[in-house]
Amino acid sequence: MSDARSAILAKMRSAMGRKADDVERKAAVADRLQRSPRGPLPARGQLPESERTALFQKMAEAVQASVVRVASRADVPDAVSAYLKSKNLPATVRMGEDARLAEMPWSAQKHMEILKGRAENADLATVSHALGGVAETGTLMLVSGPDNPTTLNFLPEHHIVVLEEADIAGDYESVWARIRERFGKGVMPRTVNMITGPSRSADIEQTLLLGAHGPRALHIVIVDKG
Amino acid sequence: MTSSAPQDPPLADNQGGGAPSRPKVGLFVTCLVDLFRPSVGFAAVKLMEDAGCTVEVPAAQTCCGQPAFNSGDRDDTRAIAASVIRAFEGYDYVVAPSGSCAGMLKKHYVELFEDDPAMKQRAEAFSARVFELVSFLTDVLGVSSVDARFEGTATYHDSCSGLRELGIQSQPRKLLATVDGLKLSEMRDSDVCCGFGGTFCVKYPDISNKIVGEKTRTIAETGADVLLAGDLGCLMNMAGKLKREGTAIEVRHVAEVLAGMTDKPAIGGGRR
Amino acid sequence: MQITSPGFKENARTALDDAPLQRALGNVRKGFIEKRAKASAALPEFDLLRDNARDIKDHVLAHLDLYLEAYAEKVEAAGGHVHWAETAEDARRIILEICRQKNARTVTKGKSMITEEIGLNDFLEEHAVAPVETDLGEYIIQLRGEHPSHIIAPAVHVNKDQVEADFRRVHTHLDPARNLEEPTTLLSEARAVLREKYFEADIGITGANFLIAETGTSVIVTNEGNGDLTQNLPKTHVVVASIEKIVPTLDDVSQILRVLARSATGQDMSVYTTFSTGPKRDIDPDGPEDYHVVLLDNGRSSMLGSEFQDMLRCIRCGACMNHCPVYHAVGGHAYGWVYPGPMGAVLTPSLMGVDKSGHLPNASTFCGRCESVCPMRIPLPKMMRHWREREFSRNLTPATARYGLGAWAFFAKRPALYQAATRLAMAVLGRLGRSKGRFSAMPLAGGWTKYRDLPAPEGETFQAQWAKRRTAA
Known part of the structure; x- marks a missing residue:
């Protein structure tokens, strides 16, 4: 469809009264893509780390996520186990290959079954490790890949997400900077999910209901910076 | 009437000299006030004279041009605008007892003359001097109270243009609070359109009727004796609906109450 | 999708008589507005x-x-x-x-x-x-x-x-x-x-x-x-x-x-x-x-570089329709195509032609609430007006409206003639309406008096009274 492409671009340029080889405009576009300038950031999230974590928790809870904080990575399996029990769920979770999750002492949890890989339709609970969190709105950021397959975020009834306190930023822009550092400027993994609370719908008479197609519950385990 | 010093009065013809001791105001009567409710015009004159202005009414005025402007008739709008601008040159201020007409004069005249630089400049100078009556009293003249009495409960509708084009919301309420005997009972959604919309109300009467019906319901809920607003178009629309519904609520322009001139029958002839 | 925008008036009437629809539209009026106000204020x-x-x-x-x-x-x-x-x-x-x-x-x-x-x-x-x-x-x-x-x-x-x-x-x-x-x-x-x-x-x-x-x-x-x-x-x-x-x-x-x-x-x-x-x-x-x-x-x-370019900023949040009194009255289907409310009133003529959707930019009171909440600051009323201008210059404005407007503009541009004519008209109307203070029917004003009384004029125009006052002084 290369002729459609040229036709559309030509129509746009003629409507704008511009030429394709417009040096000044090209430079402006290249510059913006290169610099990716930041706009104004809400002061709300620009806090010292400890207050940032508290804000993240407050904002996530305000959108019906549940949040617990643990002292170290080693405490995560206990927290997951406690959550499953509190919801009367079987002691089974699925997770990806994330090294931080793998290092956690899951074997200390008696009867806990750990399934690996992408989610299956029947999975009730999954565990993911977030790339980061954003305090200003209690938003989690997760990236696709074998470490944390994207289906884990959407298929189960209960999605449990582990988030390191050190990875909580004040704003989205800071997390993008981290993603650029990790994947390269202008490069993205297949999927980046920003998740703010559990799935919901208000499509029936504008009444808010949780658990539309994605998880009915989102549980966040924050690992405090030791 | 008491005044405090106005903050930085925007004076076009009086650079550097501060407020003129007796500002010369050209009253833009508005076509609806001229034709249907002259008492609003006299109330406006009284309020401004009491505040120390000299008020004149240029004879060469008809309408602000909105009916043509909003019907897409740019040429006639431009012709009307040019004659309004000519008629009001030489006044310190141009004041209209209507947020809608003042909004037209202040916010839309300049864009009519985009391709006529000389006229555009005159339009800019003109627009800078235009004010809606109540905001002129409070924001420019620094009037903070009025000497008027009205026994009863009032509710105030924020007419759209005044509210959203000119930011008129607190000013009338501030002055109404100083009217002896008057109690203000706010309606729900006072910032929602009454369904008048100029020619809209006759082009789409079914929809307009639905909207004004919602409005009269919120008015009735307040239990007020009198409905006030700053725009005669909206007032005639709401009064017409209230009368058709058989409601006893009186309808008046806010200037009538602020000027203490409520001896005339209310709009649509309502009696308390 | 079939476009029914030319039948907007009939669509609207049907919608106004549709009781379940009217009940459902109540949900728009309540929920969206309060929630947006709260979130933006925070x-x-x-x-x-x-x-x-x-x-x-x-x-x-x-x-x-x-x-x-x-x-x-x-x-x-x-x-x-x-x-x-x-x-x-x-x-x-x-x-x-x-x-x-x-x-x-x-x-x-x-x-x-x-x-x-x-x-x-x-x-x-x-x-x-x-x-x-x-x-x-x-x-x-x-x-x-x-x-x-x-x-x-x-x-x-x-x-x-x-x-x-x-x-x-x-x-x-x-x-x-x-x-x-x-x-x-x-x-x-x-x-x-x-x-x-x-x-x-x-x-x-x-x-x-x-x-x-x-x-x-x-x-x-x-x-x-x-x-x-x-x-x-x-x-x-x-x-x-x-x-x-x-x-x-x-x-x-x-x-x-x-x-x-x-x-x-x-x-x-x-x-x-x-x-x-x-x-x-x-x-x-x-x-x-x-x-x-x-x-x-x-x-x-083709919207680029035109007076409708700003519409391309739209991010489809729906705030304009959530705050629109016309949308609240008739709902989205009355608009007759994919995009309803104020954004639809601007976009539909751009995409489908104003000859098919001329009602949409006209069916607005220009209350300005849409523009006041638009996150992208799109001047929606102004662009609806631009569509009216295009209709007017292409003679798409209905003939009756055009003649009425023409007659009015003739007088509005001639102050002396205008004042003579209005003095006479208001004197007559004022006398006719004096006892009740209003009319429940009026020739040529059926659009008004179908649902509302028309408040009667006081009688003498302001200009006439002002001229007398000046002569007396």
């Missing part, structure tokens, strides 16, 4: 962010051709395919071609107004491909054979008991005695039915809220998670998006996201904001193997 930088969002899009529109090229290059670098479609028909054909290549029988769909605009569902069905809408609201109206009446709440015109009846009619494999009283049971049923569809589907089609030039990424914003299941479970993901969805960078999209959900639903952020770039990588255990983007023009390029 963010002190909200208006600053609106300014910046506007500036970002203005910058994009001034460089749209170049950003589209940059975007397409990045999509291809990530292993995706870009298709350019000049018209709705081209887009439909491209999508069908992809379906044929994949031998697709069933496609799941995330909520997408663009696929409504190109009439994709009907077209696919005609060609033996079954589209399944997965957004709850879209699913409901698909079952009802309807179109969305709101761009973010497509089934806002439907009441709960109607949903229950539709589910019982269509989900015949389920126990007829089941309880569907509560909205939660309806939601659970839809969840279970649609869950199977995600796994069955050969292709997942989504729209895009944004296309990011920096990375070749498409972004969808949802609350339900249906869009994510739609685009992750089938082997092929097709994105259909119009050309103005471009934003330069990840930083820019973050800025606009801050005003999007707050303006739309009053949330600080929607639940799922998903960034998709190319197909799944070799090491990825899930995600689509194939990723296509269909870029649709369909008349937008």
